Amino acid sequence: MPSELASKLHPDCTPVAWMLGSWRGNGHGHYPTIEKFHHTEELVVSHDGRPFLSYVSRAWLIDDHAEKIRPAASESGFLRCRPGGEIEMVLAHSTGVVEVWSGRMDGRRLELVTDSVARTGSAKEYVGGRRHYELLDGDLVWSMDMAAVGEPIQPHLWTRLKPD
Template sequence: MFDPVQDNPYPDTHVLGEGPEPHPQLAPVLGLIGRWHGRGRGEYPTLEQDFRYEQEVTFSHDGRPFLRYEARAWLIDGSGAPVRPAGREAGWWRVAPDASLEVVLAHPTGIVETYTGRASGAEIEIGTEQVALTPKAKEVTGTRRHYALDGDRLTVVHDMAAVGQPLQHHLTAHLVRRPA
């Protein structure tokens, strides 16, 4: 008997060489596929102080021309001990034949962002086209993200325009690919 949990005929994979073959259109972003982990620092003018965080990011695929994306972070203290959960987001990265990107990200805080951008070698740049907010969500009017791949290292820089502030630096994380 078919068990949809155990016998998924179309599983996602975050490991190249396992599961379905990546779609050829994913070539510009193949380096992202995997599980990433590392630490970062954040700041914003409306916060009383800068903060440190730890983050896990997963990029996976099911053989079609898009990536599934999931990220979660938690604040850490000066010794690196976890303090509390922080940001979380999930979404999809669609890759066009010309290496342009369309990205949709949703946050549990009531924010949904649509991005466009481009993958160019080891650099990926995306910026918001639209930001949708639920009635009680924090005001975010725009964001920009830069991803830089260097082998099994990924640096993510996140700029944000929110709560009356112009677009400016918010987060920088340095992540390392986790072994399969």
């Protein structure tokens, strides 16, 4: 991380500083109630010196040639950094779901589980999930397990993002 960024970073955010920046990449998803799919994603993680990171992600479904078919998920929120590597995450989704996550850094991996979920009347049933973020060979790799629409928690998304 450039020293200019580090000098402005709140000390509590140091454990997740590796997430800062713009990222792009592809991944795949599946769930018993939908067809398997491939997607591309743009993720921007930034900070302004306070004890949180801003988080904005947009994804598109892609075809076998990695061409965009249509918009998919979008989410925005904050990684709230607490002393001792504790992390809280607040996310709002275009699908009408708002989540509060809690977790901590485990070595070089950020592990989060949902603490609470709220949804609009038109949103699909979503109960909760687990997220895993890791810096792997310079790439940001993340996955999500999900419990929704009457299904138990199980793998849903996997994505590998490269620095943009």
